[in-house]
Amino acid sequence: MKTLWTPLILVNFKTYTEGTGEKALRLAENAEKVSDKTDVCIALAPQYTDIRRLAQRGSLPIFAQHVDPIQAGSFTGYVLPDAVKSAGAIGTLVNHSERRVKLADIDAVVKRVRQLDLVSVVCTNNSHVSGAAAALNPDYLAIEPPELIGTGIPVSKAKPEIVTDSVKLTQNVNPEVIVLCGAGITKGDDVTAALKLGTQGVLVASGIVKAKNPDKVLLEFAEGATSV
């Protein structure tokens, strides 16, 4: 059985130095404290090599950043969904804007991940693509206009219609899919704004991982998520 959290703050560590190895561990410890204090679910998507160590802490849900559309076998260098599960991940990002995936492979991954009782979060770049992703029946989708990623300009301000259109199209195509949004989110208010547009959480990266005080910003985010 799989749990789906709302609201959800999902932190993507990317391949940032600030999110690798020992630093990934520090981020996780801070996130645990904020989650405990605020009772908001904070999930973490570290690099493959850090999944097991973060998952062993047993506290926050750990996601892979990507898995490949493969079964066990001869696939040297690829990321087996079963392997990230065996390392303790409970889900995976799919089709992040920095790791776009073929349509047929998104479908295959979402289905395989479901068989393994893992949670899928399919990333999308505009409202048409959100509609398409919803048809593939993932657990979550995360709309992130790529031109805003890493800018500090929140999608909820710069392009609110992309978020509301994504929510609307997803409702039409497949109302069971939970919509997150991301790109440019750096303050608690941005999280509140995102939820007010109809989403149920945020996907963030540099806003937390590269912040001077990640724990302070994360606390703001969690408070922003509960003040709606």
Next chain:
Amino acid sequence: MKTLWTPLILVNFKTYTEGTGEKALRLAENAEKVSDKTDVCIALAPQYTDIRRLAQRGSLPIFAQHVDPIQAGSFTGYVLPDAVKSAGAIGTLVNHSERRVKLADIDAVVKRVRQLDLVSVVCTNNSHVSGAAAALNPDYLAIEPPELIGTGIPVSKAKPEIVTDSVKLTQNVNPEVIVLCGAGITKGDDVTAALKLGTQGVLVASGIVKAKNPDKVLLEFAEGATSV
């Protein structure tokens, strides 16, 4: 202005020897005769290097087999949508099972092709993917279970539910999209069966291009398309 034909028989020449160069020209001449005689639209998707010569005949609609999600610029070796248009193509296949495309790129190509007044035919491999493709608003979608391609076992017999589910999901998500089907179609009856399942045409390749008498089979197909 763009014309959308129904029923449509769309013949993919792939990179078959039987569909390259002079042989592509022979196939086109035969297809013209059948189309004239039966009044069924037969469209042809030859290789890039044969597009202009076939289009110059001015008779049948010519499609590219693929175009890349690019604008004019520094993209050595890629296929510019504007270039296939300037060569006389009136549309393009997108995401054929042998040339799968990233979700975001299918969206970008469908939009770019529309700006250029070209027709898009997005290929899909199962009904979920058909629903997703429909959300991207192409002109046509062509459902082809990849495991049947080239087998001579028609999808309309082996997996009719994939076709009917694709038609149904497309109706729900975007009823303006015209559904074709393909894979394993070798006889006129297969075409009739495909139309009876709710499609408005077929996408074929080896069934015509590698047939001993392509013109005879093509005539059967066209008659099959009008006998519904």
Next chain:
Amino acid sequence: MKTLWTPLILVNFKTYTEGTGEKALRLAENAEKVSDKTDVCIALAPQYTDIRRLAQRGSLPIFAQHVDPIQAGSFTGYVLPDAVKSAGAIGTLVNHSERRVKLADIDAVVKRVRQLDLVSVVCTNNSHVSGAAAALNPDYLAIEPPELIGTGIPVSKAKPEIVTDSVKLTQNVNPEVIVLCGAGITKGDDVTAALKLGTQGVLVASGIVKAKNPDKVLLEFAEGATSV
């Protein structure tokens, strides 16, 4: 039998508007005049859809910008080496910096192209890669530091040691390979400088295709090539 020209001016039309369709034809007409007047070989690499029309003029050698490592068969949307040959191309670029290719596929393409009596021009980005490419036994290699492409800063001035090292490594590994260079070449002097560094020609794109007077610049290039 295949001819290998030196010195060679090879003009890559990329997917520039200025090198597509009718404009590709104009460029070819101008290049023919310059080649006739100066007796320098000017080869052209237009888009796939323009290969046949330019080749039919019968005057200058026409190259594809890329071909795929495939044999005739079920490869929808790919570029069959045999097809570009049947359209009249006499060779192909391989591994252009905008269309990088896997090592094993460069090897496969160079071998296939040789079987078809087509000429291969493998592009490289630094001297180590030039050494590697030479080991694969192409007819030509073209060293182009990608950071200089399209800048107007000629490699012969900015990084002459990349060119001389490429020439030296190629001599060591496989002295039969003819070395060209490219990137940032916009004047006749740049061509002269390139030949003085030990190359036997240039690979150019925007310097010609996007020039205000392509025929004037091309004439300068050809004169630069004969003034060494």
Next chain:
Amino acid sequence: MKTLWTPLILVNFKTYTEGTGEKALRLAENAEKVSDKTDVCIALAPQYTDIRRLAQRGSLPIFAQHVDPIQAGSFTGYVLPDAVKSAGAIGTLVNHSERRVKLADIDAVVKRVRQLDLVSVVCTNNSHVSGAAAALNPDYLAIEPPELIGTGIPVSKAKPEIVTDSVKLTQNVNPEVIVLCGAGITKGDDVTAALKLGTQGVLVASGIVKAKNPDKVLLEFAEGATSV
């Protein structure tokens, strides 16, 4: 400082079930015993998620199966060389036949890996490609004809000339590169034969990982490596 071992038995766990999670740990324990007993270096290439746990045992050298040509930054889902190092890997496979890499990226990865004091093992598929790989100056190269991988027919028997030609070409191009060979190796004799052809070790996968008694076969391999 980096150590380069000879002879080397490098075991690729691929994404086999038998080499994932707890089973990866069992394989490592067995390999440690064999290495202790025979004093032959056995290196292991598990999946990314298992690198840290195996490396923490501190006994055998652990390799990644692949790393991407990236620096720290915004590369969601990719494999950062620094991350596999921070997890304890001492090197990486590059360009395995199941994970082919672009020529320019092999060059970039070999250089990056060297900066990080990691060991590179570049895989090749024939002798020309071996010559090309040698020019890129990796620590090791591993020649594996892909058609023999997983067959149980050892390359040393089926195609000894590919191995000896690879050794010869590598000697000519870059004598510092250590040559391994792989594909179809299932017995101690196959290892001995490989060394007699001029290699200094083997790259194996199913022959060990999917063996009924991996420790018994591994012992045979190690004994085969010392009986030359």
